[in-house]
Amino acid sequence: MRSAPPARLLRGALTAVLALGLSATVLAQPSVAADGWDRCPDNAVCGFSQPEYQGDMIVIRKPMLSLGSWDNRIRSYVVKLSGYSSAVCLHPEPGLDPEGATHSYFSESLDESSHPELDRAVSSVDIGPEADDFCGSESRYPMLWDVVKKRPTTLPATGAFGDMDRDGHADVVSRNMVGQLWTTHAYTSPGRTVLVGGGWDTMTKLTRHGDFDGDLNEDVLARDKAGVLWLYPGNGKGWFKPRVKIGGGWNTMRDLAAAGDLTGDGKADLLASDSAGVLWTYPGNGKGWFGARKQIGGGWKSINELVGAGDMNSDKKADLVARDTAGKLWLYPGNGRGWFGARKLIGTGGWNGHKELAGLGDVTGDGRPDLVAHAWGSYVGEGHFLLRVYPGTADGRLQAPRDLAQVRSTHFVF
Ligand SMILES: [Ca+2]
Numbered sequence: 001m002r003s004a005p006p007a008r009l010l011r012g013a014l015t016a017v018l019a020l021g022l023s024a025t026v027l028a029q030p031s032v033a034a035d036g037w038d039r040c041p042d043n044a045v046c047g048f049s050q051p052e053y054q055g056d057m058i059v060i061r062k063p064m065l066s067l068g069s070w071d072n073r074i075r076s077y078v079v080k081l082s083g084y085s086s087a088v089c090l091h092p093e094p095g096l097d098p099e100g101a102t103h104s105y106f107s108e109s110l111d112e113s114s115h116p117e118l119d120r121a122v123s124s125v126d127i128g129p130e131a132d133d134f135c136g137s138e139s140r141y142p143m144l145w146d147v148v149k150k151r152p153t154t155l156p157a158t159g160a161f162g163d164m165d166r167d168g169h170a171d172v173v174s175r176n177m178v179g180q181l182w183t184t185h186a187y188t189s190p191g192r193t194v195l196v197g198g199g200w201d202t203m204t205k206l207t208r209h210g211d212f213d214g215d216l217n218e219d220v221l222a223r224d225k226a227g228v229l230w231l232y233p234g235n236g237k238g239w240f241k242p243r244v245k246i247g248g249g250w251n252t253m254r255d256l257a258a259a260g261d262l263t264g265d266g267k268a269d270l271l272a273s274d275s276a277g278v279l280w281t282y283p284g285n286g287k288g289w290f291g292a293r294k295q296i297g298g299g300w301k302s303i304n305e306l307v308g309a310g311d312m313n314s315d316k317k318a319d320l321v322a323r324d325t326a327g328k329l330w331l332y333p334g335n336g337r338g339w340f341g342a343r344k345l346i347g348t349g350g351w352n353g354h355k356e357l358a359g360l361g362d363v364t365g366d367g368r369p370d371l372v373a374h375a376w377g378s379y380v381g382e383g384h385f386l387l388r389v390y391p392g393t394a395d396g397r398l399q400a401p402r403d404l405a406q407v408r409s410t411h412f413v414f
């Protein structure tokens with residue numbers, strides 16, 4: 001199964017994300033040096049500008065979505081990887097597009113190989129375990145099982161979130177190891193998965209919960225490495241309009257959680273816990289940014305995960321689910337005025353075994369929001385883990401989990 005998104009989607013989305021940096025070094029041929037492939041260092045893949053490992057050399061140590069000045073220039077190559085990570089996948093298209101990609105574990109001079117069509121035709125290179133799994137065939141997004149049900153249409157729109165394309169089904173957004181962001185429209189055929197674009201590995205936080213700018217399309221909030229918070233306004237089809245800068249200084253925050261309407265004005269708000277353990281509400285203004293923040297309280301240092309999971313206890317007020325360092329899970333019921341009532345224990349322990357927790361809205365189709373966990377204890381083959389959904393109950397508890405998707409261990413899903 002593969003899904004090559006239409007070029008039109010890529011162009012539109014790429015305007016909204018950062019340009020990709022090159023990650024390899026280019027070495028000129030030394031005047032006195034070992035000959036041929038001996039020039040290539042260990043734990044790398046090397047490309048040469050001439051057949052038989054001659055000419056200039058590019059040293060590749062991690063996947064490259066673009067080869068820059070080496071685009072369509074490689075004429076021979078050496079693979080000096082070992083073990084599970086020994087595969088290389090050579091792609092004639094940029095962005096690791098699987099079309100025409102060719103696998104190799106061995107050193108080859110392309111003009112003498114079984115695939116001479118790649119001579120001066122390689123535009124992106126994948127190396128490592130995922131090159132093994134995805135080369136020329138499958139694509140790079142979570143493989144969902146058929147458990148995502150449509151949210152009942154009879155329910156009011158209030159509190160609905162998690163649906164990127166407004167078809168009534170909660171969707172999965174994921175980032176892979178090379179920084180590509182994908183939206184998987186969970187219920188529809190695999191062909192509906194779209195590649196949003198690359199460059200998302202510059203983001204240190206990604207969170208979403210409904211609409212922040214008033215067009216009813218679900219949006220994504222992202223913090224970059226420099227501490228700038230960005231709004232990526234959803235277009236209702238699973239990708240984004242041009243992003244909007246909200247502001248800088250967000251690196252003081254340990255966690256961010258888009259949380260739905262906490263303040264009772266019908267506009268989605270953002271929760272943030274800072275490095276001093278203070279929890280803040282940033283009230284959304286419905287136009288894509290925020291009013292003056294309000295302090296909820298201190299003492300949140302023992303909380304290591306915030307999830308804006310929605311209205312878990314059916315009182316029409318958005319709630320917070322939080323995990324503490326002891327592995328307990330808590331429900332903080334929203335009071336609709338920007339803070340929370342007395343917390344309630346909803347998970348007695350072991351929740352730190354889940355690397356991430358996320359609220360994707362109603363996954364099971366009963367109208368109630370659920371909790372989704374990166375279940376790292378549940379490996380399904382090498383390099384994969386399970387994404388599990390814990391269905392919410394009417395009174396804010398969680399039911400036994402169901403498997404939702406198989407996910408690469410390098411994926412981040414939210
Ligand atoms: Ca959907």
Ligand SMILES: [Ca+2]
Pocket residue numbers: 210211212213214215216217218219233234
């Ligand atoms: Ca929106």
Ligand SMILES: [Ca+2]
Pocket residue numbers: 260261262263264265266267268269283284
């Ligand atoms: Ca609000």
Ligand SMILES: [Ca+2]
Pocket residue numbers: 310311312313314315316317318319333334
């Ligand atoms: Ca509630």
